[in-house]
Amino acid sequence: MAADEKYGILIDYEWCTGCHSCEMACKVELGLKEGEGYGIKLHEDGPTLMPNGKYEYLYLPIPTSLCDLCAARTEMGKLPTCVHHCQAACMTYGKVSELAEKAAAKPKQCLFVPC
Amino acid sequence: MIGNELEGVNKEVYKTDWQWQEGEYTVTRTNMWTAPGCHNGCSVLYYTKDGKVEKIEGDPLSPYNQGRLCMRCLDYCETANHPDRLKYPLKRVGERGENKWERISWDEAYDTIVEHVRDIQENFGPECIVSMQGTGRNICWQTPYLSYSAFNSPNFVLGFLSGDACYLPRTTIGHCFMGDFMVADISQHLERRFNDPEYKLPEYILIVGNNPLVSNGDGFFGHWIVDAMKEGTKLIVLDPSATWLATKAEHWLRVRPGTDAAVILAMLNVIINEDLYDHDFVENWCYGFEELTERVQEYPPEKAAKIAWIEPEQIVEAARAFAKADPAAIQWGLKVDQTVCGIPLAHGLLSMAAICGDIDVPGGCMIPRCAYDISDSYGCGLWNVSDEMMQKMLGVETSPLHALGFDPTANGDTVLQAIETDEPYPIKMLFIQSTNPIANMAADAPRVYNAMRKVPFNVVVDVFMTPTAVACADIILPCGMSSERNSGRVWWWPLRSIVKVNEYYECKSDEQIILELGKRLEPELFPWEDDVELMSWWIQSGNRFHAGWPAKTDETFDELKEKVIDWPNDWAYKKYEKGMLRDDGEPGFNTNSGKCELYLTLFEAWGFDPLPYYEEPPESPISTPELFEEYPLVLTTGARTWEYFHSEERQVPRLRESHPDPLTDLHPDLAAELGVVAGDWVWVENMRGKCKQRVRINASLHPKVVRSEHGWWFPEREAAEPTLFGVFDSNINNLTVQGVTGPTLYGAPYANQICKVYPVTAENDASMSEVITTKGGN
Structure with missing residues (x-):
């Protein structure tokens, strides 16, 4: 495995509850004030009535171009702040190749490689 | 799986010490609890530099929240x-409502308060002083202790909360039913969490009357439910809207707001008639099964389904x-209390937990008490009030439950009447600690606004200037936020430290305020040197109300500070088998019969219905069909938001950015009928009043059900009247009603009103604040 292998964030969106903790943790870490945008932004779809008569409610946070995967934090041995504070504990930080294996093992996941 | 994460934490960075240095920052490992308001008590790391908190992070080594925030x-x-935080004590210099203040010293503030208290005590009686607090601030025991011990008044009350409709109906009926309370067991009392060999995950959790992921009510970290779901726990959800949890549930029952009791009684009907109950537990530990069996025959699923606007099969399957x-667990919340049949609904839920054998088993409905039996409740200091004075508590004449003091507070509706009528005695002073009733918890807010302004002397303790303070305060005391106080958190288990790491201008903690004020009024009842000594007393305050379990501690605040989180070693399940619950030390429950009272012997003695029942909301399509023609929608209120704790935080830029406006949910068909789209402003109106909010489309609602947010005021608008923020x-709460409660005075219909909705136009637009403050109420 190459030493400079890329890192990413795997989101198990089956469990994302839409709590916005990733958004706020990131804004605080990047020092983004109100109106200055997001480093990761939550997107919502639902509740939607599906053909089977059940409602589906989906959330997914998407890292923006401001995301540097918390380089300063990871350098000192901490997790990216969104991953650390995620209330549903549905975000994983790691090497892309390892995350890709995890993504293949369970449906409803999304792998981001922001930078 | 929770319990395992802790092993993966980088111990080079995250330490088990209570304090360490990380570069230029001092890191303090402690816990967070208010201000701002919250029902949790999560573990945090404060990063301070030059006397200021610069960063905060969740403590990943905490079994409570595992780093999450x-x-x-x-x-x-x-x-x-x-910048808008209150920084100094203030006294009013203009008229009430003019928002004119002058900075004063703490000594002058205390002297003024003491002067008024002495005058009222001598000339009118201590009972004419009413102390009140809101919910979710760290003042549960502090304000009561001040009221009972310094003011000598029995009148401590939850703001103007009608029907005491938050938690107290559930705790009170829990005491009558089994002498205790019940909480869904997600292993939160076990330090090793899911890894504890005694723990078993719930197979099902029934979620009723709350959306716990957002509300985190009653010291319950809502996302623990997600932790359990990942391991296979399934859900039954009763909710008018498809919350995220409801969409993940095996059984989602979209009940008409206020009809949950009918559904629960019908579920009991199915469980008993299909012989699905736990015979052993019923035979050995329940009282009144035959009477319950007879009662539930009145609630076949077909009948309840018709009442609740759902299908009978849904009830049967659930x-x-x-x-x-x-086991099965029940996660019950605020909306259980917010109907006139809050008490019988809670009784039905307790009965279901009992007959299914889920009481106090791992992963079921465990019986909690505060760690070390700490005196953490509204009864703290009640022992300093004389029997004669207790008889003057507002509400005891009407309600024997209040008289017996299971949950010793005065009744909000009765306090309001006393202010309005001067009967049975006039109210001369309000001590308003961390509550903003006209923005939040008071039903019929304009009526309460009028009443509060009638009281001659009012003190407000808070973090920001609020509409309540501008409208009626004479003295304002600035209180500290969580990082600015030495305190503790125990509701329920484990005991957690709250350690002061900084100061903010002249703000004082609620502990300092009650201590300094108490010392001036009744020094012998406030013997502590400082807040640290006071907190050591609190930690050691156990076993005033229970014999035996849990054992009290002699730990000091400084010892707790170093432990950060303290897990007592005497947690146990099935405590009723072990003689841990009754005051006489015998096995059984702490009730007259020693059993779970499906048939309540106390209620029988008092003349209340001793069995669970359903009562239609006082205004509804069924109760008031003619009124429903004019107001043809069912209105539920109070759904929580991620950004705000009730009426707090509207002035915090990043939170407001995420949720700028008050929202009312409409079904798309209803929105089309009204000619409105998402984002439009609409009037929500009924017989009592109206307010305007913005439309959010919610396809999961019944087309006749509307869901409106609460707690809204606008710190960016003019503080002075007539705008009043x-x-x-x-x-x-322009639309809700005060003084309509269940027969016990518990339970009020906040969340099951009727209304009509129509667009705000240039012609009909108006500021209800100006209308109400100018006309003086409705």
């Missing part, structure tokens, strides 16, 4: 350093799933 805690520094689950502009 909500957006309000994450944005703590923006709130705590907000009942079977719950009864067959081993726009407190009545979008206030859903």
